[in-house]
Amino acid sequence: MSTDPVWPEEIFTDLDRSGPVPLYFQISSRLERAIREGVIPAGARLENEISIGERLGLSRPTVRRAIQELVNKGLLVRRRGIGTQVVQARVSRPVELTSLHEDLTRAGHRPSTRVLSLERIAADEHEAQRLQVEPGTEITRLRRLRSTDGTPMAVLENLLPPEFTDITAETLEAHGLYELLRKRGVTIKIANQVIGARRTHGDEHELLDIPKGSPLLTMDRVAFDHGGRVIEAGHHCYRPDLYSFETTLVSR
Amino acid sequence: MSTDPVWPEEIFTDLDRSGPVPLYFQISSRLERAIREGVIPAGARLENEISIGERLGLSRPTVRRAIQELVNKGLLVRRRGIGTQVVQARVSRPVELTSLHEDLTRAGHRPSTRVLSLERIAADEHEAQRLQVEPGTEITRLRRLRSTDGTPMAVLENLLPPEFTDITAETLEAHGLYELLRKRGVTIKIANQVIGARRTHGDEHELLDIPKGSPLLTMDRVAFDHGGRVIEAGHHCYRPDLYSFETTLVSR
DNA sequence: GAGTGGTCTAGACCACTGA
DNA sequence: CAGTGGTCTAGACCACTCG
Numbered sequence A, B: 001m002s003t004d005p006v007w008p009e010e011i012f013t014d015l016d017r018s019g020p021v022p023l024y025f026q027i028s029s030r031l032e033r034a035i036r037e038g039v040i041p042a043g044a045r046l047e048n049e050i051s052i053g054e055r056l057g058l059s060r061p062t063v064r065r066a067i068q069e070l071v072n073k074g075l076l077v078r079r080r081g082i083g084t085q086v087v088q089a090r091v092s093r094p095v096e097l098t099s100l101h102e103d104l105t106r107a108g109h110r111p112s113t114r115v116l117s118l119e120r121i122a123a124d125e126h127e128a129q130r131l132q133v134e135p136g137t138e139i140t141r142l143r144r145l146r147s148t149d150g151t152p153m154a155v156l157e158n159l160l161p162p163e164f165t166d167i168t169a170e171t172l173e174a175h176g177l178y179e180l181l182r183k184r185g186v187t188i189k190i191a192n193q194v195i196g197a198r199r200t201h202g203d204e205h206e207l208l209d210i211p212k213g214s215p216l217l218t219m220d221r222v223a224f225d226h227g228g229r230v231i232e233a234g235h236h237c238y239r240p241d242l243y244s245f246e247t248t249l250v251s252r
Numbered sequence C: 001g002a003g004t005g006g007t008c009t010a011g012a013c014c015a016c017t018g019a
Numbered sequence D: 001c002a003g004t005g006g007t008c009t010a011g012a013c014c015a016c017t018c019g
Helices: A023-036 A049-056 A060-072 A100-106 A125-131 A169-175 A177-183 A204-208 B023-036 B049-056 B060-072 B100-106 B125-131 B169-175 B177-183 B204-208
Strands: A076-079 A083-086 A111-122 A138-148 A151-160 A190-199 A215-224 A230-238 A245-250 B076-079 B083-086 B111-122 B138-148 B151-160 B190-199 B215-224 B230-238 B245-250
Touching: A023 A060, A049 A060, A060 A076, A100 A111, A100 A138, A100 A177, A111 A169, A125 A138, A125 A151, A125 A230, A151 A204, A169 A177, A177 A230, A215 B215, B023 B060, B049 B060, B060 B076, B100 B111, B100 B138, B100 B177, B111 B169, B125 B138, B125 B151, B125 B230, B151 B204, B169 B177, B177 B230
Parallel strands: none
Antiparallel strands: A076 A083, A111 A138, A138 A151, A151 A230, A190 A215, A190 B215, A190 B245, A215 A230, A215 B190, A245 B190, B076 B083, B111 B138, B138 B151, B151 B230, B190 B215, B215 B230
């Protein structure tokens, strides 16, 4: 009890018990902001779960769940018999279920997209397998060039199942694929990703303005809805000098 | 209630209420095995949480926690008002807080390691910053070649802080770095990773038996203990035809 | 021994879904 | 409407760490 594991009271004013936002989420998001802004410094110890609950008028499981969220994000470390501490390590944004377009916008950049091709085709064997449809099914094949602040950054190739054959190039140049899918009520529940590297093929070096045969960082993704249906299958390649994948791993 | 969301009773026999293994973990791990082995098929619906609890003599929060584990792993999908279903999509192993050596062993391969160099040096500015020590501190610099079934696969460069200056090349050729650290009671709590790509430098193409200037998949990692101290900083490069990073992402 | 997080119980009310 | 998961409460006992 020599150290004072407290924080400014005002972090947790105005908890809304009637609205739709869960209490544990209100707690964890405010706590996260306070940590990221340095209001609660790295290495600081939190109060124990029970007294936090008493101060806020919450039960221990609710407080505990809020803290668990930040433990999972790698912002806090809990140790039995010791307490809860703010992590010293700089935390990077995890690989999330978001699109490149959204990642860039959030990072303060202004992404732009050029649709290189947008075709409705009959799926060949390989494409049909990726989308889990019958070969010959009419699907959408899409190829885009994504730039950031005017610099070409990635070539995005995507396959879409039959239900999305009405997407137009104009909307794609303005809005990012995932944003369009969400607007149609399509929810991505799970995605499998494989990250790798290879040389440029075909016209990729011209599109990305790099030497022919240069290394590319690649990401292959298949996204599923709640029923296990494939929503989208993508093969993306990035200029490795402009893009990389960051993750924070937390031991369980 | 038309579908019968049940499973073989024998999955959950022999729950151990006195041992050190939490009940929720016993449930989730057995359930995971049953799903991975196909005993519970993809798309099957689970019973609701309350009746599972009654059948097993457990409270709802305990059952719920077990299910949540598998939702987080991407094996189950829960929807309010609907129920819980086994995911249809094939699930890949997530990027975990494990070493390459352990990943390979678990995948049934026989990794071998050649220690290329193992030096105790005074940290230059850049190395000191990565390990978060003072420049000039005596650290360990380590360079290894990791092969699988005889084929060279990755060049692993690591920096270790002063407390590990007594590690020998012999133990490193047999045991993998993380295994050695764990044996000394060192626990890695958090790691930041950046995955990227670049050309080969220096002698890397010779070591990996690929053309000079070929693409490499790279991973930079800094691992921390519970107190935020750096345990290890690594720069690894992999032959992209032999290695890639797989992840399953689950929407929150 | 005092204090911490880890686990577990037995209820409760609500929001959402489908028939 | 009944059934589902999402949230929340108010306790309890335990294992672990430290002084």
